[in-house]
Amino acid sequence: MDSGGTGIGVNLPAGVTANGATTQISLATQVGLATTGAYLIIPNASRSLIVINLGGNTFRALSAVCTHQGCLIAGIANANIECNCHGSRFTTAGAVVNGPASSPLAQFVAVHDAVANTVTVSA
Numbered sequence: 001m002d003s004g005g006t007g008i009g010v011n012l013p014a015g016v017t018a019n020g021a022t023t024q025i026s027l028a029t030q031v032g033l034a035t036t037g038a039y040l041i042i043p044n045a046s047r048s049l050i051v052i053n054l055g056g057n058t059f060r061a062l063s064a065v066c067t068h069q070g071c072l073i074a075g076i077a078n079a080n081i082e083c084n085c086h087g088s089r090f091t092t093a094g095a096v097v098n099g100p101a102s103s104p105l106a107q108f109v110a111v112h113d114a115v116a117n118t119v120t121v122s123a
C-alpha cells in the first residue's frame with residue numbers, strides 16, 4: 001500500500017515516511033539508528049538513502065545507489081560503504097575508495113530534531 005506522497009512506500013523500513021524529496025525517520029521506531037556508528041538503508045522508489053549516525057546527534061545521508069551501475073549499496077563494513085555488485089567501496093562521506101565506481105555518492109541534508117526525535121533528509 002502506498003504510504004502517501006510520491007515516495008510510493010516501496011519497502012520503506014518501519015518508522016520511515018517519504019514524501020517527494022523529503023524522507024523522515026522516527027528514531028523512536030528506528031531505535032538502532034540512535035547509536036553512534038549505526039546506519040539505516042532506506043530503499044525507496046524515488047530516492048534510496050543510507051543514513052549514518054556520526055555521534056553527537058549528527059547524521060549524514062548519502063545516496064544508497066552505487067554510482068557504477070546503480071545497485072543498492074549493501075551496507076558498511078570495515079568503515080567503508082560497500083556495493084556487492086562489483087565491489088566498489090566508498091568512505092562514509094561518500095568518496096570512492098575503490099572502483100569500478102568513479103564518482104562519489106551524493107550527499108543530502110540530514111537534520112536531527114531532538115524534540116520530535118526524528119531525522120529529516122531533504123535535498
Ligand code: FES
Binds near residue numbers: 066067068070071099
Ligand atoms: S553497481 Fe556497484 S560496483 Fe557496480
